[in-house]
Amino acid sequence: MTYVDTHCHLDHHPEATADEQVARARAADVGTLITIGTDLPSSEQAVRTAARFDGVFAAVGIHPNDADTATTEALAAIADLAMRPEVVAIGETGLDRYRDHTTPEQQDPVFRAQIELAKRLDLTLVIHCRDAWPACLVVLDEEGAPDRVVMHCFSGDLDVVRRCADAGWYLSFAGNVTFRNAQELRDAAAAVPAELLLTETDSPYLTPHPYRGRWNDPSFVPHTLRALAATRGEEPEDLAASVRDNTVRAFALPVPAED
Numbered sequence: 001m002t003y004v005d006t007h008c009h010l011d012h013h014p015e016a017t018a019d020e021q022v023a024r025a026r027a028a029d030v031g032t033l034i035t036i037g038t039d040l041p042s043s044e045q046a047v048r049t050a051a052r053f054d055g056v057f058a059a060v061g062i063h064p065n066d067a068d069t070a071t072t073e074a075l076a077a078i079a080d081l082a083m084r085p086e087v088v089a090i091g092e093t094g095l096d097r098y099r100d101h102t103t104p105e106q107q108d109p110v111f112r113a114q115i116e117l118a119k120r121l122d123l124t125l126v127i128h129c130r131d132a133w134p135a136c137l138v139v140l141d142e143e144g145a146p147d148r149v150v151m152h153c154f155s156g157d158l159d160v161v162r163r164c165a166d167a168g169w170y171l172s173f174a175g176n177v178t179f180r181n182a183q184e185l186r187d188a189a190a191a192v193p194a195e196l197l198l199t200e201t202d203s204p205y206l207t208p209h210p211y212r213g214r215w216n217d218p219s220f221v222p223h224t225l226r227a228l229a230a231t232r233g234e235e236p237e238d239l240a241a242s243v244r245d246n247t248v249r250a251f252a253l254p255v256p257a258e259d
């Protein structure tokens with residue numbers, strides 16, 4: 001299998017079941033999927049889904065826009081779930097100043113608690129950061145980042161690319177990098193060191209061009225990979241191979257046996 005989707009929400013799709021989405025992904029040569037929670041119920045669902053399919057892994061965590069659900073009990077339940085063998089990451093967590101479902105004061109301690117959890121369990125940390133780069137980098141600096149950090153649906157500028165790259169953090173790009181008005185994001189993608197670049201769909205959201213207007217699913221990730229390859233002046237096959245290697249390192253995945 002050629003392609004990788006490091007961030008999808010298989011249980012958020014309003015029209016397709018996880019089984020249908022995984023089948024479509026396989027037909028599109030997408031071999032590895034990481035389905036990710038945004039709160040406790042969706043994290044439990046992500047683990048149940050990952051347990052049913054080879055090549056599907058789970059991330060468990062509480063999204064900043066759901067930080068109001070992060071009670072002590074919910075965070076303890078996330079920590080228990082994170083021990084399951086299907087789980088490769090804590091997330092998505094982080095900071096979001098774009099939407100105001102929750103306040104910065106609610107988001108901050110929930111982000112810090114999940115950084116601590118990722119470090120304690122030696123899991124990858126998947127970060128959602130929207131319009132909050134300075135604050136996000138300060139929190140990571142103060143808490144100390146886990147060994148493996150992924151900036152999902154990367155939206156930062158060249159300066160943020162440099163700061164993340166210096167720290168050895170992975171930058172994952174979603175379908176919005178294919179949008180016509182996204183030249184700044186493509187410029188950022190072109191500057192990412194090859195060994196830190198990842199691909200994702202963030203499905204069912206952010207459907208890549210030219211399928212905007214439809215629900216997204218992991219089978220669309222090749223469009224994002226090809227847009228990144230064109231932006232970076234690389235061959236799609238070469239970029240796909242390096243993204244596969246990066247994914248194995250970023251999430252400490254078991255390496256599949258050669259067939």
Ligand SMILES: [Zn+2]
Nearest residue numbers: 007036092202
């Ligand atoms: Zn997401």
